[in-house]
Amino acid sequence: MVIVRKEAEDLKKIKKWLFIFGRRKTGKTFLVKNFLQYDEYFFIKNDKGIMAENSGKEITYETFIELLKRSLKENKIVVVDEFHRLGNSFLDFLHFTEKNGKIILISSTLNLSKNLLDKKSAILGLFAEAPIGLIKLDDCVRFLGKNYKLDKKSLLEAAVLIREPIAVDYLSEKINPRELISEVLIRSIKTMPALIGEIFTEEERSISAVYEGILRAVAGGRVVSTEISSYLFSKKLIKKDDPSLIQQYLANLAEFGIIKKIGVYNKNKFVYKHASPLVRFYYYSDEKYNISERAVTKEEIKRIIDELLPRIIEDNVREFLSEKFGLVECVFESKDFDVDACLLKFKKVDVAVEIKWKDKIGTDDIDKALETLSSVNPREMFLFVPDKAKVKTDKIKVVDITDFVSV
Numbered sequence: 001m002v003i004v005r006k007e008a009e010d011l012k013k014i015k016k017w018l019f020i021f022g023r024r025k026t027g028k029t030f031l032v033k034n035f036l037q038y039d040e041y042f043f044i045k046n047d048k049g050i051m052a053e054n055s056g057k058e059i060t061y062e063t064f065i066e067l068l069k070r071s072l073k074e075n076k077i078v079v080v081d082e083f084h085r086l087g088n089s090f091l092d093f094l095h096f097t098e099k100n101g102k103i104i105l106i107s108s109t110l111n112l113s114k115n116l117l118d119k120k121s122a123i124l125g126l127f128a129e130a131p132i133g134l135i136k137l138d139d140c141v142r143f144l145g146k147n148y149k150l151d152k153k154s155l156l157e158a159a160v161l162i163r164e165p166i167a168v169d170y171l172s173e174k175i176n177p178r179e180l181i182s183e184v185l186i187r188s189i190k191t192m193p194a195l196i197g198e199i200f201t202e203e204e205r206s207i208s209a210v211y212e213g214i215l216r217a218v219a220g221g222r223v224v225s226t227e228i229s230s231y232l233f234s235k236k237l238i239k240k241d242d243p244s245l246i247q248q249y250l251a252n253l254a255e256f257g258i259i260k261k262i263g264v265y266n267k268n269k270f271v272y273k274h275a276s277p278l279v280r281f282y283y284y285s286d287e288k289y290n291i292s293e294r295a296v297t298k299e300e301i302k303r304i305i306d307e308l309l310p311r312i313i314e315d316n317v318r319e320f321l322s323e324k325f326g327l328v329e330c331v332f333e334s335k336d337f338d339v340d341a342c343l344l345k346f347k348k349v350d351v352a353v354e355i356k357w358k359d360k361i362g363t364d365d366i367d368k369a370l371e372t373l374s375s376v377n378p379r380e381m382f383l384f385v386p387d388k389a390k391v392k393t394d395k396i397k398v399v400d401i402t403d404f405v406s407v
Helices: 006-012 028-035 061-073 088-096 110-117 137-147 152-161 165-170 177-188 194-200 205-219 225-234 243-255 277-289 298-325 363-374
Strands: 017-021 040-044 050-052 057-059 077-081 102-107 127-131 259-264 270-274 328-333 338-345 348-355 380-384 397-399
Touching: 006 028, 017 028, 028 077, 028 102, 040 061, 050 061, 057 061, 061 077, 137 152, 137 298, 152 177, 152 277, 152 298, 165 177, 177 277, 177 298, 205 225, 205 243, 205 259, 205 270, 205 277, 225 243, 225 270, 243 259, 270 277, 277 298, 298 328, 298 338, 298 348, 328 348, 338 363, 348 363, 363 380
Parallel strands: 017 102, 017 127, 040 077, 077 102, 259 328, 348 380, 380 397
Antiparallel strands: 040 050, 050 057, 259 270, 328 338, 338 348
16 A cells, blocks of 8 residues: 655656755665656665666666766656666766756755755756655545545544554554554664764764754753753763854754744744654653663553653644644743644744643643733734544634645
């Protein structure tokens, strides 16, 4: 079974040469092979060997260039996967070759991708940029709703997890989302860092350590730059406790879809969150409970999941609703209360959402949500819950995932 991704339709419409980039295992190659048309596909190995899909053989660089020239002259579509491993000589070729046919480049490396997008790049402007992140939440909800019988709470929890493509392989006939998450984590503890590790292969080791430190800091709840800076300084990863030293690192991680930068309403302040629920689970668990250095049981992992999952649901719902309404994602913080999701239109709160991710929601919860949301004076406000059929009130509009995605 294949999750149909909305990005595929957008990519099909692009006639220009195409540069697809993103973190490892976000489904870039799968998307190209299953949803886009192409005539030739080449994969570049770590040792710079070149595998040609049509022949199933490894070819030399010289043969590859000749095949590429011929295909472009015949107006064919050619995919070059992990092309960054070919080095600058290939970039020079792209710069000087005739712009016939279509080339689709795929890369998982941060430094190379940024260099290609830099204003000094020799091939700047030749390619349409297509960053590929996690699978969209509504695509996952529709897929699960079509293929599995799940209650609404399990539907959304499982959908959040399978936004990470590697988790799709763990789906079974009967899905218990929290069992599913624990299974993926248990089976991936030693390999999880590799999901993002390869994007730093072009960086110096000390720089990679800073990136790793940022991911751990954010997972541990240090979500503003001052807190992240203090954490890195305490680990001796930066020379002084100065947030300005890490701004470019944060920008790079956000640009590449590893973390999300979210504004705080009415404040000159941002918070940072992990983009991937699965990566966040791993770093949170390892930072707080050191799971990578010892044997852990499923029972322990399940307790961690129960602890963290409501916050992950909150972040995913806020992101999803901002995209659904076409509004700017934001959070609200004050001394007395927080608003889970402030969705802005022209810097004003258009929609405010309180997200309660628990089975029993009482009158006190509803009254508190109403008070909190009213404080930002939105045009519209919702109480988002696992299943709205279980919440009876006429004080506030109660919604669940099926109000926004048909299943």
